Amino acid sequence: MSKMKGHISNIIQPVFAIFVGLAVGTIAILLAGESVFLTYREMWDGAFGSLYFLSNTLERSIPIILAGLGVAFAFRAGFFNLGAEGQLIMGAVTTAIVTVYLPFQGFLNLVISIGAGMLIAGLLSFFAGWMEQKFQINLLISTLLLNYIAVLFAGYLVSEPFRDTTSSGGVAQSVMVEDASKLPKLLTGMNVHYGFVLAIIITILLAFIIKRTTFGYEVRMLGQNMFFAQYGGINRKKVMFISMLISGMLAGLGGSVEVMGMHYRFIEGALTTPQFAWTGLMAALLANSNPVGTAIIAIFLAALDTGALGVERNTDVPNAISDIIQAVLILFISAKFTLAFIKSKRKRGAK
Numbered sequence: 001m002s003k004m005k006g007h008i009s010n011i012i013q014p015v016f017a018i019f020v021g022l023a024v025g026t027i028a029i030l031l032a033g034e035s036v037f038l039t040y041r042e043m044w045d046g047a048f049g050s051l052y053f054l055s056n057t058l059e060r061s062i063p064i065i066l067a068g069l070g071v072a073f074a075f076r077a078g079f080f081n082l083g084a085e086g087q088l089i090m091g092a093v094t095t096a097i098v099t100v101y102l103p104f105q106g107f108l109n110l111v112i113s114i115g116a117g118m119l120i121a122g123l124l125s126f127f128a129g130w131m132e133q134k135f136q137i138n139l140l141i142s143t144l145l146l147n148y149i150a151v152l153f154a155g156y157l158v159s160e161p162f163r164d165t166t167s168s169g170g171v172a173q174s175v176m177v178e179d180a181s182k183l184p185k186l187l188t189g190m191n192v193h194y195g196f197v198l199a200i201i202i203t204i205l206l207a208f209i210i211k212r213t214t215f216g217y218e219v220r221m222l223g224q225n226m227f228f229a230q231y232g233g234i235n236r237k238k239v240m241f242i243s244m245l246i247s248g249m250l251a252g253l254g255g256s257v258e259v260m261g262m263h264y265r266f267i268e269g270a271l272t273t274p275q276f277a278w279t280g281l282m283a284a285l286l287a288n289s290n291p292v293g294t295a296i297i298a299i300f301l302a303a304l305d306t307g308a309l310g311v312e313r314n315t316d317v318p319n320a321i322s323d324i325i326q327a328v329l330i331l332f333i334s335a336k337f338t339l340a341f342i343k344s345k346r347k348r349g350a351k
Contacts, residue, residue: 014286016332024324049310051187070084070251073250075285076220077222078226081248083142085150086150087277094113095256096113097266105180109180109181110260120252121251122245126244164176173265176265195258204292222234279298282330
């Protein structure tokens with residue numbers, strides 16, 4: 001019975017948060033003097049109204065899903081990885097560089113370059129875990145600050161040693177990926193590529209690992225009660241290193257497939273401006289780190305962004321309506337964690 005209540009609570013909380021976000025969005029639409037029904041219909045059409053718009057929404061959701069899954073996996077083990085942005089960027093820039101300099105093209109090039117991106121991103125996350133273990137540096141601080149190092153280092157790589165000097169544009173970027181090594185599209189003429197299929201497969205695989213494997217049990221137990229898990233024989237150090245490595249690799253994969261399936265090169269700022277990693281973090285927190293829930297909410301958040309563009313095109317409501325709704329979701333998450341902190345503090349005080 002308690003387990004069922006927990007499942008119901010996990011569903012109700014994000015649904016309620018989304019409902020409140022849409023309600024606040026309704027107020028903003030009314031203040032703009034537009035019809036709420038027509039505005040939300042334009043938002044729906046802009047996200048799902050045709051195969052083309054659906055393709056755009058699903059493509060935008062890919063890095064959000066993968067970054068969210070990476071964050072969620074670390075959270076399930078009780079470790080706070082706020083470095084998804086840096087890991088996504090390192091995965092992307094590594095993949096963009098490796099694919100160009102490999103002596104062969106095609107499927108093998110694609111696999112190796114994406115694998116290299118995942119490895120570097122995973123090692124960046126692993127490094128934060130190592131610093132926590134070796135020097136007791138808080139993971140929240142180390143992973144957050146490593147974002148700045150990763151973003152600036154990637155910017156340097158494509159501005160200096162690996163810059164595409166043949167490009168006429170003023171933006172720093174790497175050399176274009178060869179056609180034979182590009183990640184193919186799911187549908188001809190559409191933006192969504194096979195990275196979406198990969199994201200869904202990983203979502204299912206991650207849910208299976210967490211629920212049905214010994215390592216998944218260790219992750220869950222450590223995340224729920226660290227002291228009880230260690231008393232029961234779970235090796236915190238081992239679980240932390242593996243969890244952080246996997247977490248970083250998943251976020252890095254988000255950047256890698258975005259390069260190989262969408263941009264076909266690393267462009268400075270192209271993956272940081274859309275806030276893919278932070279939106280993935282929001283999805284993971286709203287879903288209580290449930291992999292399937294994270295993927296579903298990531299698609300919803302991607303739809304808010306693509307739908308908002310349709311709203312701006314066809315109404316007088318600016319696309320900032322998406323930012324307003326997401327801001328309310330962030331406030332909901334903050335309130336949830338604040339209440340949980342207050343409750344735990346009261347329990348400790350009562351003892």
